[in-house]
Amino acid sequence: MELKKPKTIDELFQSKLSNYESSKKGESWQLLNHLINEQQKGKIVFLRIKTFFASLVAMGVVLFFIFQFSVFSPQSSVHNPQSSIPSPPSPINNTQSSFNNTQSSFNNTQSSINNTQSSIPSPPSPINNTQSSINNQQPAISNPQLVVSNEINTADVVVSVSSEKEASEKELNYLKSSTNTIFVYLGNDSVEASISNIGKELNSPFADYAPVINADGSEMYFTSRRPVTKKEKKNATASSENIYYTTFDANNKKWITSSILPTPINDPKRFNSVIAISNDGQRMLLYRDDKYGNGDIFESVLNGKTWSNPEKLPAPINSEYMESSASISPDGRTIFFVSNRPGGQGGLDIWSCTKNQQGQWGNAKNLGSSVNSTENEEGVSIHPDGKTLYFSSRGHKGLGGYDIFSTTLENGNWSTPKNLGAGINSPGDDVYFVMEANGKVGYYSSTRKNGEGEKDIYRIEFSSPEKEKTALLTLFKGLVIDKTTNLPLDAEIEIIDLEKNEQITTLKSNAASGSFLVSLPSGKNYGINVKKEGYLFYSENMNIPIAANYKEIIKTVLLDKLKAGAKIVLKNIFYDYNKSILRSESINELNRLYELLIQNPQLKVELSAHTDSRGNNDYNNKLSQERAQSCVDYLIKKGISEKQVVAKGYGKQQPLITDVEINNIKTEIDKETAHQQNRRTEFTILEN
Structure with missing residues (x-):
């Protein structure tokens, strides 16, 4: 029988986005229940004492902050022009710079306080909670990897150390309309781009997030907490997580109105979140919560128009800990995923796991300290090029909350992550970034203020490809x-x-x-x-x-x-120039032909070789016959009966493109391509 959760605990684990603890299943529940019971009995004096001393330290920091502000502020310099203490330089203004330096000191002290209390797990920090993100992580202003321009620079830097109210006002300066042209800075390179809210066709007054797309961007799945049941719609209350689907209308250049997926994808008794789609859109990875507030990764396969019942992926992808997001490599053999299991850099880390030729999963590998920080990483997504990885982080330097970064696989190692810059990243949480194969259009979730709901899906279009070169x-x-x-x-x-x-x-x-x-x-x-x-x-x-x-x-x-007269061109049969010796690249093609003949012993087939029109007839006939015989000899050597296969060389007698047609082709490159098409090996069924 399923355990009934206490309300206070249930609120802590209301969705998968609310859980970033690193404890085992059950331990966090037991500890939280224990603390609640002890508090009710008045037996947590040690916690109160610790809180009292933490308050004293915090008060001292505030006094130090006021002292520092009064000494280093521009006003102090005016009143005491002979002061030997110089005012530090500032990228915005002197007051802001002094505030930033003091704020940095405050962060260091606060970090020490947090470390002192690390033995008691705190409730998870919701990824949707903008205020929590700003308060819990004050980003550094000085960031050599992140260069931002003029208005966006001022707005976002002020936002990163200001209240949420001030952040909203500054954000609105460059988010006045549904479409905004910005410059995204990647290292020393800037790329012009436009960002727009994807609109009411997909976004609702509730939280909409985690968009995933197939490689060409024609299909999208996303997660929403909009009302589903009659009661939820009547009371305008948020639902549990559910998965929605939409397709892109290429003619009108917009997404059609989304629709909720039926069961078994959406289980009404659980939180259901889509976290990955394969390049071809035929495989889906889902997150589903469990009774401990953790969760695992499930997989479903599209059979025609119907998704299969999601099945939990085996270890070592899933573990006793939480696995919250994932992405499928272009070849389908590697899954990148996020987990808070032991052995990482801290908090939620990005891991990878690869399936071998026998279909067995290897060991899970942590992507290392260059990618993973001591804080949380989330929303991992591998690009269709197979080597560019996007993710969000609270540990790498950014604008506040979760920022989106990219890293590239180079010679087996992941490069230093790059912040995608202001405009894309905001002072809130920016997560679940995905990019189309063309490198020009991407989508992500953000908590910025002028959206349709508490969290919206945004579209970004680059005027030039996102990477230094086209994908x-x-x-x-x-x-x-x-x-x-x-x-x-x-x-x-x-x-x-x-x-x-x-x-x-x-x-x-x-x-x-x-x-x-x-x-x-x-x-x-x-x-x-x-x-x-x-x-x-x-x-x-x-x-x-x-x-x-x-x-x-x-x-x-x-x-x-399979019928008499059926014919195919074997496009992966290769010979050395002017020779009949089969090249090694031909083996796989001939092996498929071998399997076909073994499975259908009644077939009698002809293997024929053809040349282009250049050269004399005798030479071409001899060369083509020898090439066809090379294919037949390979099959016979593997065990095919001589009665089943016949070799025939046709020379230049049966061109696919005639000389007259070739002579009318304008460019020499296209003419050579036509000659290549005439040089071929064919397979024809003589009897079935």
Whole structure:
């Protein structure tokens, strides 16, 4: 039977955003209950004594603060021009600078007080609580990584050491309208961008947050606490967390009105928060709370139009502690997640866990002190390029509350995190940043004041790509359909690193729509194979240079059923120049052909090779016959019957593009591409 929680405890753990304790399940509950009971019995004298001494220390700090302010203020300099104590320089004004220095001293003393009390766990600090964020963490004004400009600089720096009321007034200076042009500073580089509230189609008068998108930004899932039940709507009270879905209307350039997802994604008895979507939108990671106020990561898979029942991910991703947010790598094999388990840098840390070729999860690895601070990190998101990681932190220097940072994987190490700057980051909590594959559009949650509700989703569009260069990747997307009926097919799509002859990842096209999407980071020679039982497979080769900028390739893949006359081009068969020797990159393609023939021993097939139109007929016929025979010999050596496969060289007799057509092509590069298409190896079913 589920334990009934005391009201006071229930309030502390009302949502997953409210829990950042590092204690084991059950321990925080037991300790808090114990403290409540002891307080009722008048037996926590030691706590009162400690509080009394902490108050004395705080009073002394305040007196020191007043003394410092009077000595270093501009007014003191005016009244005593001969003073030997110089006024410190200030980026804004002298008064502000003096206040900042004194404030820093106050923070150090306050930190000591907090450390003294660290043996007693305090209630968690809600990520949505702007006032709590400003009070609990006063950010340093001097930040060599963060450079901000004029109006935004003044507003946000004053905000970081001022009251929430003053913060709101300053914020409104640059958040007057729904769209704001700003300059985002990344290290020494500035990028012009515009930020806008995503609007009432998605945001409500209640908390809306944690947006996640597929790689091309056509779909979004997010979490909301808007009313759901009749009682909640009648009383205008917030609901527990629920997950909503929307799609982007490319014609009108806006998101359509969102709708709540049904069960089993949203469990009415629990808090449900979406934390990640795979690049193709076919896998979802969810956060669900437990009776201890902690929570774990669950996974659901999209089958056609229906999401499967979420299943809890195994250890070492989930643990006895809290796992609150996560992100899926482009190849689907690594999950980056946030946890307060032991072994980290402090508070909530970012960890990673990778699945091997056998489908087993390896050990969880902490991303280290360069990424994780001694405070909390949250809202982790890996970009489709596979090497740029976004996250929010309270420990790295920023503008107040949770700020958004990015780090890049370079030679196996994560770079020093960069603050995305003022405008994106505010004095409140800015979390759950996600970026489209193109590097130009992103979304995140913020508690800034002029929104639709207490927490809203914002859109940021960069006039130039967010990174120094355009995202170095290619999106390959499209549909898989039956060649005869044009109906969608749920086919398996395999991505191969041809240079290493290693499988990078596999995915499936959607059964209801046939759609697929895969992210291909630059710098690899990819083999792409699409297969379904009862059909001929389809192959594609994409050799993407390391410096290739972002692009999208959209293709409709037609799969033909196994029948006499069915033919495919084997695009991942390669030979050395003017030779018939198979290159190592060809092995995976021939192995797929081998599997097809083993599974269908009734098939009799022809492997044919073709050349371009250059060179004489005798030479081309001889070369093509030898190349076709190389493929057949490989299959026979693996165990295929000689009666099942035939080799045939056609030379230049059957071009896909004729010489007349090639001569009409304008550029030499395009002409060479046409010749390459004529140089091919084909597979034809003779008998079934």
